[in-house]
Amino acid sequence: MRTFKLYAALVGAGLRGEAQYRGNLLVMLVAGMAYQGIGLAFVWVVVDRFGAIGGWTLGEVFFLYALRLTAHGLWVVPFSQLNQLDLVVREGEFDRYLVRPLNPLVQVLTRRVGLMQAGDLVGGLLLLAYATTIVDVDWSPGAVGFLLLAVVGGALVEVAVQLGLSGLTFRLLSTRMLRIQVDSVFGTFGNYPLKIFPSVARFLFTIVLPMAFVAYFPASVLLDRTGELAVPSWFAYGSPLVGAALFTLAYLFWSRQTSHYTSSGH
Amino acid sequence: MTVVRAHDLVKEFRRPKRFTGAFGGLRTLLTRQYTTTRAVDGVSFDIEAGELVGYLGPNGAGKSTTIKMLTGILVPTSGQVEVAGVVPWKERERNARHIGVVFGQRSQLWWDLPLRDSFRLIGKLYDVPREQYHPNLERFTELLDMADFLDTPVRQLSLGQRMRGDLAAAMLYNPRILYLDEPTIGLDVVAKERMRAFVAELNRDEGTTVILTTHDLDDVERLCSRIVLIDHGRVLYDGEVAALKARYAPYREVMVHLAHPDEATAVEVPHAERARAEDGKVWLRFDPETVQVADVIAAVLARHQVSDLAIIEPELEGVIHQIYAQRSVISARE
Known part of the structure; x- marks a missing residue:
């Protein structure tokens, strides 16, 4: 409870700080949405050319894309500062977070507010709202509930991977490129139905990089396509839980890695 | 009451060994050899x-x-x-x-x-x-x-x-x-x-x-x-x-500025030595255990005309400089 209050206070401070640069604020928001718009245009061109991908209609792929983007937007907004962890660790800024009575991760995450990332979330939510109207799904309370859980679970899966990798920063000092690469794998392949990939890739994207849990599995459940999955259907229904479990593991790993922090200078 | 206690503290930093020469960068990246530096090597102290x-x-x-x-x-x-x-x-x-x-x-x-x-x-x-x-x-x-x-x-x-x-x-x-x-x-x-x-x-x-x-x-x-x-x-x-x-600067100095600069080399005071003399100024060094400042000054004033005078305390800087130069461990609080 105390942590949440402090989190809110620090985010508030971050926002007031960003508000000092109003021009930047607006440009960042627009840039974030434009960047995602290009991604969507690409998917649209592909589907438009081929009519459907792996049996998924344009509307269904669109829904998958929106689900992925919303989950992505949901974690990149609060976790945007994970991107700066290399800098925070290498330049010794992390010192400060270790001598204050608050979880160091919370302090890293609130050092600034991710505005460009807010563009991802807003874009994702708008698309998702639209996508739910063009797919053939009966939006019963259960379906809506699963959709919400799936978005949160998907966000947790992605953030778990990023958090786990960033934990290595305390030893390796630089993991930014690694994280960007992994994020771009999620952003590139996560927008398509997994079944169009060869089986090796399907295995990799399910077990090694648990990308399938972000959007593909939950979308299969909602679109009633679990029958075509290579895994049992309870696997797909359980995706939100997978997110929660992976996130817990990643957080524990990250916390343990902080003891390898070497600060800067002597 | 002791609030800070450090006992035999050691901190080592380990880094991959650096190579120079052909493919040095690549070898540094791939090596399993490490160099260890000991930044803190057995430090102990108690602070009340x-x-x-x-x-x-x-x-x-x-x-x-x-x-x-x-x-x-x-x-x-x-x-x-x-x-x-x-x-x-x-x-x-x-x-x-x-x-x-x-x-x-x-x-x-x-x-x-x-x-x-x-x-x-x-x-x-x-x-x-x-x-x-x-x-x-x-x-x-x-x-x-x-x-x-x-x-x-x-x-x-x-x-x-x-x-x-x-x-x-x-x-x-x-x-x-x-x-x-x-x-x-x-x-x-x-x-x-x-x-x-x-x-x-x-x-x-x-x-x-x-x-x-x-x-x-x-x-x-x-x-x-x-x-x-x-x-x-x-x-x-x-x-x-x-x-x-x-311990490191047991001497004090008195600087006297003489009214007649040519007397500078003639200043003689028992138990004090002339450390330096220039421009009519003389620095007298003495051990406060054997002779008092007042006596040194009195001895000078008895024979010379003095226009200015200063007592010089040893500076910590000089002391620390000496210790770093010697780099030997001094047993504490003896």
Whole structure:
């Protein structure tokens, strides 16, 4: 409870700080949405050319894309500062977070507010709202509930991977490129139905990089396509839980890695 | 009561071995060989509540590394450390409530916000109750003369103003122990003096234990009664400043400016030797154990006309310089 209050206070401070640069604020928001718009245009061109991908209609792929983007937007907004962890660790800024009575991760995450990332979330939510109207799904309370859980679970899966990798920063000092690469794998392949990939890739994207849990599995459940999955259907229904479990593991790993922090200078 | 206890503290840093020459960069990247440096090599000391200790050493001696282990930032390679009954790196959040930390080279204030906002956030972070927060802020604002820039964004503050802000932020929650790492670096004379006066007052009035690392020996002369001197990660000296001076600079000097410059070489005083003579000035060196200042001066005045006169105390700087040059361990408090 105390942590949440402090989190809110620090985010508030971050926002007031960003508000000092109003021009930047607006440009960042627009840039974030434009960047995602290009991604969507690409998917649209592909589907438009081929009519459907792996049996998924344009509307269904669109829904998958929106689900992925919303989950992505949901974690990149609060976790945007994970991107700066290399800098925070290498330049010794992390010192400060270790001598204050608050979880160091919370302090890293609130050092600034991710505005460009807010563009991802807003874009994702708008698309998702639209996508739910063009797919053939009966939006019963259960379906809506699963959709919400799936978005949160998907966000947790992605953030778990990023958090786990960033934990290595305390030893390796630089993991930014690694994280960007992994994020771009999620952003590139996560927008398509997994079944169009060869089986090796399907295995990799399910077990090694648990990308399938972000959007593909939950979308299969909602679109009633679990029958075509290579895994049992309870696997797909359980995706939100997978997110929660992976996130817990990643957080524990990250916390343990902080003891390898070497600060800067002597 | 002992508040800070360090016993046989060691910190080693391990880095991949560096290669030079053809493909050196690649070999450095792939090697499994490591070089280990021992930044702190078996440091022990106890600090009592209310002490004001100077922790000194040349660049790279291991000062900051020790401070980082005391504050819980670094995990020691071996040895024990305990601060106010807490092992800092094991219980960081509990430890954080006992300590205030000022890093001279790095601010803890919120860059884009008015100074007042940083104080408010620090107050929240440390759960400072209202009835403690307001009197503290008022008092520090007055002592550090911050009223004029409380509402200025931190990025627009001068270095001296920012350091005052940092010092106030570190003390807002009345920690028992204050670590100051180079607090006066880059400050002008007036700003330095204001910082020192504030630290001295906190130490005197609230009994705050202060551990100070600095390269400015004026800070030490002004504030510290005890110093711990380290080099190459080992303690060279731990004891009183006065005792160190007595040991390394047992002599005092009297400088006399003669009215008749040509008499300079003729000045003879029993138990004092002529250390230097130039431009009609003579420096007489004597051991205060065998002869008193008054007698030396009287002896000079009896035979010569003197236009000016000064008694020169040994400076800590010269003493420390000697010790670094010798680099030998002095057994403490003998």
